[in-house]
Amino acid sequence: MSELQSQYAKRYKSRKFINYIMITIMLLSTLLALIPLFSILTHIGISGIKALNLQFITNLPAPVGEPGGGMGNALVGTLVLVSLAALMGIPVGVLTAIYLSEYQQVGLFPSTVRFVADSLLGIPSIVVGIFVYLIIVLPMKSFSALAGGVALGIMLIPIVIRGTEGMLKMVPDSLREAALALGMRKWRVIVSIVLPTAIKGIITTIMLGIARVAGETAPLLLTAFGNHFWSTKLDQPIGALPLQIFNYAISPFDEWHNQAWAGSLLLILVVLILSIIARLATRGNKLN
Amino acid sequence: MDKDIKKKSTTPRGKSNAKKIPLDKIFQAITFTACLGVILLLGFIIFKLFMESSLSVDKFGFKFITSMEWDPVNGEFGAGAYIFGTIVSSLIAILIATPVSVGIALYLTEIAPPWLSTPVGFLVELLAAIPSVIYGLWGIFVFVPFIRQYIQKPIGDLFGWIPLFSGPPLGIGMLSAGLILAIMIIPIITAISRDIISSVPTLQREGAMALGATRWEVIKYATLPFAKSGILGGIILGMGRALGETMAVTMVIGNRPEIKASLFAPAHSMAAVIANEFTEATDDIYLSALIEVGLLLFLVTFIMNGLARFFIWSVARGPKGGIRQ
Numbered sequence: 001m002s003e004l005q006s007q008y009a010k011r012y013k014s015r016k017f018i019n020y021i022m023i024t025i026m027l028l029s030t031l032l033a034l035i036p037l038f039s040i041l042t043h044i045g046i047s048g049i050k051a052l053n054l055q056f057i058t059n060l061p062a063p064v065g066e067p068g069g070g071m072g073n074a075l076v077g078t079l080v081l082v083s084l085a086a087l088m089g090i091p092v093g094v095l096t097a098i099y100l101s102e103y104q105q106v107g108l109f110p111s112t113v114r115f116v117a118d119s120l121l122g123i124p125s126i127v128v129g130i131f132v133y134l135i136i137v138l139p140m141k142s143f144s145a146l147a148g149g150v151a152l153g154i155m156l157i158p159i160v161i162r163g164t165e166g167m168l169k170m171v172p173d174s175l176r177e178a179a180l181a182l183g184m185r186k187w188r189v190i191v192s193i194v195l196p197t198a199i200k201g202i203i204t205t206i207m208l209g210i211a212r213v214a215g216e217t218a219p220l221l222l223t224a225f226g227n228h229f230w231s232t233k234l235d236q237p238i239g240a241l242p243l244q245i246f247n248y249a250i251s252p253f254d255e256w257h258n259q260a261w262a263g264s265l266l267l268i269l270v271v272l273i274l275s276i277i278a279r280l281a282t283r284g285n286k287l288n
Numbered sequence: 289m290d291k292d293i294k295k296k297s298t299t300p301r302g303k304s305n306a307k308k309i310p311l312d313k314i315f316q317a318i319t320f321t322a323c324l325g326v327i328l329l330l331g332f333i334i335f336k337l338f339m340e341s342s343l344s345v346d347k348f349g350f351k352f353i354t355s356m357e358w359d360p361v362n363g364e365f366g367a368g369a370y371i372f373g374t375i376v377s378s379l380i381a382i383l384i385a386t387p388v389s390v391g392i393a394l395y396l397t398e399i400a401p402p403w404l405s406t407p408v409g410f411l412v413e414l415l416a417a418i419p420s421v422i423y424g425l426w427g428i429f430v431f432v433p434f435i436r437q438y439i440q441k442p443i444g445d446l447f448g449w450i451p452l453f454s455g456p457p458l459g460i461g462m463l464s465a466g467l468i469l470a471i472m473i474i475p476i477i478t479a480i481s482r483d484i485i486s487s488v489p490t491l492q493r494e495g496a497m498a499l500g501a502t503r504w505e506v507i508k509y510a511t512l513p514f515a516k517s518g519i520l521g522g523i524i525l526g527m528g529r530a531l532g533e534t535m536a537v538t539m540v541i542g543n544r545p546e547i548k549a550s551l552f553a554p555a556h557s558m559a560a561v562i563a564n565e566f567t568e569a570t571d572d573i574y575l576s577a578l579i580e581v582g583l584l585l586f587l588v589t590f591i592m593n594g595l596a597r598f599f600i601w602s603v604a605r606g607p608k609g610g611i612r613q
Binding site: 016018022023025026027028032033034040043044096098099100102103112118119120122123124125127128129131134135143158161185186187190191211214216221225245246249250257260261267268272275279 | 326471
């Protein structure tokens with residue numbers, strides 16, 4: 001009996017030991033994933049702050065050796081591109097989500113739409129670039145801001161669809177029923193009851209989506225192309241922050257490398273602020 | 289007069305409105321059109337890619353995938369080296385990211401208290417928010433030098449005789465690309481694994497605990513078997529993302545279309561060759577070959593996404609069989 005007991009005690013010890021080992025491994029893997037995050041953020045903070053100043057935000061890029069260059073045009077370019085993308089992606093995305101959530105939730109057609117949206121979400125961004133190059137850049141015979149905006153818009157659509165659909169579904173049915181019972185028409189119910197109820201969540205989704213496409217580089221290489229001068233013309237090539245960072249990063253000049261870090265600081269501030277606000281907002285706004 | 293007023297007030301309001309413009313129908317039609325537009329968009333993308341790559345598909349056929357010869361001057365194109373680079377770098381990424389991500393997901397859902405798991409989970413998600421060009425920049429100036437100094441040199445000194453670790457420690461190359469991809473897909477696999485693991489019924493865990501299982505045994509015998517196909521879905525989704533990633537890869541992989549046994553050697557990838565050469569492709573066959581590379585990339589990620597959704601859905605749907613059937 002005592003021998004059996006001691007055997008069990010021994011096995012229990014080894015089981016506990018394995019338990020601790022595995023929990024330690026899990027903890028270590030969590031820490032391991034956070035190392036690159038902190039490394040990236042600190043390096044961008046330290047190297048970026050050195051070159052970041054007011055001139056950097058307002059000036060045009062300067063040739064190598066000349067001080068005082070900036071990324072003003074790239075900043076404006078990113079703003080133009082993202083606005084174009086929003087103009088295209090938000091209406092299409094929100095309307096599609098309304099159909100999926102309010103008109104037909106189950107069936108072959110809505111599942112197809114959801115499948116297509118998921119597929120669009122998974123398309124490599126460079127392939128979107130190829131597509132837009134073929135349908136806009138080739139016929140227009142020029143790289144253009146329009147093409148860049150459309151490429152980003154295509155990437156924004158599925159993000160908005162899936163996010164908005166989720167938010168609309170969180171609106172309780174009792175609200176819709178109450179409105180219908182008061183004699184409202186369905187479109188009125190959607191526009192003045194359902195959408196306003198979910199609007200916080202929808203804006204959050206849109207902000208996350210915009211943060212995501214604002215940092216995209218690959219499709220812009222084939223569409224917006226980049227521009228070292230001020231330009232807001234839609235039919236001309238236009239600069240963009242990520243493009244400029246890429247070009248400076250692969251250049252051989254230290255000065256440009258510093259500018260790339262500063263540009264990254266700017267970009268990551270925009271992206272992180274958008275996503276942090278968005279995520280904090282959703283956390284307080286869970287309807288169910 | 290009185291009669292008129294009375295008559296008007298008894299008419300249901302809806303009826304008089306209904307004769308006006310059928311706004312309900314119009315609104316539904318608009319939303320339906322948006323849905324159709326989204327489907328057509330994907331259809332148009334597929335159609336365009338097939339159309340514009342047909343020149344290259346016809347000329348090179350299946351050889352395009354196996355041939356290593358990429359010679360724009362003589363118009364000979366084979367994407368073998370690019371496909372090799374894409375697959376190997378993504379495999380490295382998956383091999384490293386999978387255990388780490390599942391470890392994080394398990395730690396955050398099963399072990400960590402809520403006050404810790406919420407902020408840490410948020411930080412891991414932040415990794416997904418960082419633009420890939422910034423990963424590339426960090427890769428070139430921070431990560432690659434680190435890999436060269438502290439990983440490649442010691443390993444090269446000790447195991448340089450193994451072909452896998454042979455060659456000079458350049459830093460830039462297949463290993464660095466794979467590792468950066470791993471960092472980039474960790475948040476994706478973690479997010480899906482977390483969702484799946486927290487959807488495992490608590491009864492399963494309580495059952496295992498009641499039998500005297502330790503926390504690890506609960507995970508091993510109750511949680512993981514239940515969640516495994518969903519986690520597999522997350523892994524495939526991560527793989528799809530890794531295959532299509534462009535900027536970070538092109539900045540650290542070295543952009544040399546060679547097939548080497550060594551992980552330390554520079555390589556190239558499908559997305560990177562498109563990014564680097566597309567705007568310089570002058571003749572039709574060159575452009576068509578690059579579009580075919582894009583088409584292949586698209587088809588692979590398309591299939592992987594479908595597979596991943598299927599696996600994730602099969603867990604979210606709940607278990608088959610048992611007393612609930």
